[in-house]
Amino acid sequence: MIMLFTSPALAEDVAWGKPVKGVRLGLAVVPSSGPLPTELELEALAQNTTSAPQQLPAQACNTVLWTSFTLLHVRTANGRVFSYPIGAQGDVTNLHPHGPVNLAPGETLRERFSLKHVVKRPTENPGDAELWTLLETPRQVELWVEFVGDSGAPRIRSGHLKHRLGLPPAKVPMQEKRCVSQIAAGGSTACALLRDGTPWCWGAHPPGARGIGEDAPASRGPSPLPLLAGSTVELGVELDIACMRTSTGAAYCAGGNLDASEAAYGEPGGHPVRVQHLEGATALDGAQCARVADGSLACWSLLGPPPPTPEGLVALRWEESAPGVVQVARGGGFTCALRRDGALWCWGANESGQLGTGADTPQPGPTRVSGLPQEVISVAAGTSHACAALRDGSLWCWGRSEYGALGLGDARTRSVPAPVPGMSEVVRVAAGEQKTCAWKKDGSLWCFGDLLLDPPFPALTRVPVEMKGLDHPVEEVVFGFRHTCARTTGGGAGNVFCWGENTEGQSGSSELRTQSPVVRVSLPGQAVALTAGEAFTCAITTDGSAWCWGRGTGGQLGTKRTSSSARPVRVRLPCPG
Secondary structure (H helix, E strand, C coil), rough: CCCCEEEECCCHHEECCEEEEEEEEEECCCCCCCHHHHHHEEEEEECCCCCCEEEECCCCCCCEEHHHHHHEEECCCCEEEEEEECCCCCCCCCCCCCCCCEECCCCEEEEEHHHHCCCCCCCHHHHHHHHHHHHCCCCCEEEEEEEECCCCCCCCECEEEECCCCCCCCCCCCECCCCEEEEEEEEEEEEEEEEEEEEEEEEEECCCCCCCHHHCCCCCCEEHHHHHHCCCEEEEEEEEEEEECCCCCEEEEHHHHHHHHCCCCCCCCCEEEEEEEECCCEEEEECCCEEEECCCEECCCCCCCCCCCCCEEEEEEEEHHHEEEEEEEECCCCCEEEECCCCCCEEEECCCCCCCCCCCEEEEEEEEECCCCCCCEEEECCCCCCEEEEEECEEEEEEEECCCCCCCCCCEEEEEECCCCCCCEEEEEEEEEEEEEEEEEECCEEEEEEECCCCCCCCCEEEECCCCCCCCCEEEEEECEEEEEEEEEHHHHCCCHHHHHHHCCCCCCCCCCCCCCEECCCCCCCCCEEEECCCCCEECCCCCCCCEEEEECCCCCCCCCCCEEEEEEECCCCCCC
C-alpha cells in the first residue's frame, strides 16, 4: 500500500529538481530501508516554493489516480535505464484525491513507496530479471522520479539521486589494520564479517551459493553475500545456515533449505530471506533468535516447525521475556533462555528430558525449568542435554547422559535438574555434543563427557576433571562434533588449545587419530575469537586475519584448495597483508 505524507522535507536528504511553475520535485531514500533492492524505500516529494497556492498538474479523471502518471527510473552502473509506473501497483483510491493536487504555500507532499511495489518477480518479467541480476552486484545506481502532466503539458522531473545498493555510503577505515571482526561456523560452513560490514562465507554448501542442496557448488574460496554487503553488523551460523543482523535492526538468513526458497524472488539460488515481524533487533543469539530494543526475545525456525512460510521466516516474540534476556543457549532442536531475574525457560525437542520439565513431551513455547533452588547465572545447551550454573556456585545438569555429559557418574537420563557432585564456585558453563565444560571462580576449567582424551584421562569422563596444561585462564570454549578447543586470555601466539578427535587435523595435531591429548595450536598470532564446525576450527588473530584447520575437503578452510590440514591456513579474504 502506498501512503501519502505531508511534512517538511529535509533538504540534505533530498535530491531536488528545478522548480517548474512554482513546484519543485525531489527524491529521497528512506534511511531505514533494507539492503535488498525490493526493500529500498523511496519518497517522491512535491514542494510549493512560492507564497501562493499551487497545483500539481495531473489528468482530472474520476477513474485515474494522479499517481498513475508517476514514473520511477532506475539507471544502473552500465547505463541501462529501467522505468516503472509507481501508482498503478496498488489500490489507493481512499488515500489519494482524484485530479489535480493543490499545495498550500511552502507545503511539501511526500509520497513513500518501495521497489517491491514496482519491480516484479524475475520469473514474471524478463526485464525485471535483468535488473535483479544487475542489482545483485553491489554497485551505485541512480534513481529519479518523473511526474507526467496533462496532454501537452510540460513534464516535471525531480533531481537525480545516486545510491549504492548493498554497499556502505563510504569506505569504513580499518581499525588497527584489522580486517575480520567476527567469525562463526556450523556444520560444514563458516562465515566471517569484515570491518566494512560485508559477510563472506565458504564451505561445502556456503550460504548464498547458486544451486540447491547437493547441487550447490562447494566453495573453492570465500565469497561475499552481495545483497547484504556493507549493511551487516553481526552474524551467526547454524547447520550451514547463516543469519545476519543489519544496521537497521532487521535480520536475514541464507543457506541450507532457505536457498531453495522462492519467496519474494521467484527463483531459487542463494538470495537472503528476511525474518518477518522482527524490527529493532539489537543482538543476535546464534542463528535463530534475536534480542530487540525493549530487551525481549524473538525467535524463528530454520528447520523444524513452523517451517518457513511463503513470505519467508517469521519471528515470534516471547512476551514473558520481560524484564529482558541476558543469555540464549541453542541445543539440538531446543533452546533455553535466561532472563535477567535469573529464571530459566526452555522450549523445543524434549525426547531426553532436556527441557528439565520432568517429562519428555516437546514444548512449542517457553516453559519454566523446574527444580532449580536458586537463580541461574549461566546456561549451556548441548545436543540433548543442558546445564546451568546457579548463584551459589553449584552446577546442575539434565537430559541425556549416555556419554557422561551430565557429570553425574553414570549414563542415566534425567528429566529434572540434578546437582553435579564436587562442582562449586562455578561461574560459567558451556556444552556441546555429549560434553560439558564449566569455569570455576579461580579460573580453572573442568570438563566431562565424550572428551576423547588420551590417558591419563578416560575417553569418556563421566565425572568432572580439571583441564591441565592450559597455562592461562580460559576465555572461550567451542565444540565441534567430536573435538573441543579453548582460547586462553594470555600466551601470545600459543593461546589456543584443542583435544578430542583429530582424524582430519581438527584438533591441530599433526598425528591423525581418533583420540588426542591437549594440543597447543600453532597459530601465527594471538587468537581473539574462536569457532568450530563439525570437523574443523577457525580463529581470528590480533592482526584481524582469519585462520582455519581440520577438514577441508568441502572448502571448509576457506582457501582455493579442497584438502584437509592440521596446520592453520589463512582464509582467503580481502584483507591487507
